[in-house]
Amino acid sequence: MKEKILIVDDEGDIVSFLKDTLEDEGYEVFTAYDGNEAIEKSRLYPDLILLDVMMPNKNGYEVCRDIRDIVSCPIIFLTAKQEEQDIINGLSIGGDDYISKPFSLRQLKARIKAHLRRDRRNFNNHEKSNLYFGKLSIDLKGRMVYVNGELIAITKKEFDIIEFLAANCGQVFSKEQIYEKIWGYDAEGDSSAIAEHIKNIRRKFANFDSDIEYISTIWGVGYKWQKGI
Structure with a gap:
């Protein structure tokens, strides 16, 4: 790019x-x-x-x-x-x-x-405190996400998912891999929760920028973060 x-x-x-x-x-x-x-x-x-x-x-x-x-x-x-x-x-x-x-x-x-x-x-070298993807920016230290300069209201787990995928932009992860990374290997629960969290993240992003889907679904595999334009 x-x-x-x-x-x-x-x-x-x-x-x-x-x-x-x-x-x-x-x-x-x-x-x-x-x-x-x-x-x-x-x-x-x-x-x-x-x-x-x-x-x-x-x-x-x-x-x-x-x-x-x-x-x-x-x-x-x-x-x-x-x-x-x-x-x-x-x-x-x-x-x-x-x-x-x-x-x-x-x-x-x-x-x-x-x-x-x-x-x-x-x-x-991960020295940046912010990540930028088109109209979207992620404040890693403040744990805040902005689209078009507008602060997006997100939960702790939603930010954890956004941070993990964005930091590994372009790499595909299964729901199980994301769940283990965010909740931990010994967590009790179901990785199907990832799909619901990502659905909520996409909805919140779309309220401010409907042109780009930052989290792509790779059918049969999982999800990946794609860089915005």
Whole structure:
């Protein structure tokens, strides 16, 4: 699946140029032209954000503060402001890198690749506290699930099932395997309860996003989590 990049800048020529360039590199690219639109587009859960500082409505620093509760992806500031204090401000509020305009396109592409590579390593090492699948995000530490930024009311066992399947995205598990993982090997009960829990999870997700079924049924085998778009 293509990695997603959000470009935020009020200069249309820069946005258009970067969008074409990054799409040629194989990325899926979203764009925003002011701070408010940037916050809205962040709910698409990009893998990386290129964020201008000087913009209408909200500047880049304000946007960065506001979206850090939504996304944990790398944020690279692109700006003409080159004072040391500006750089310190950007990095201290949640930015990961700072590139001054005018910038070298080769350097920018190299930094994007480096940040995405580092982010993938963190994900594989289970260092992330959040998992993102399209419009859905899972807060592992807070044990909360959001769809389109809306908190979903789920039970403890429902979260355990979601966490287990999502952490093993693409892998198929039987009802028995899921039951043993969540309830334990010595638990007294029936693995048929898994089907009912998954039915409830799907119903709750569908209330907020009916386009994607995150938990797929593999007939005769079990269930798997599929990554949203």
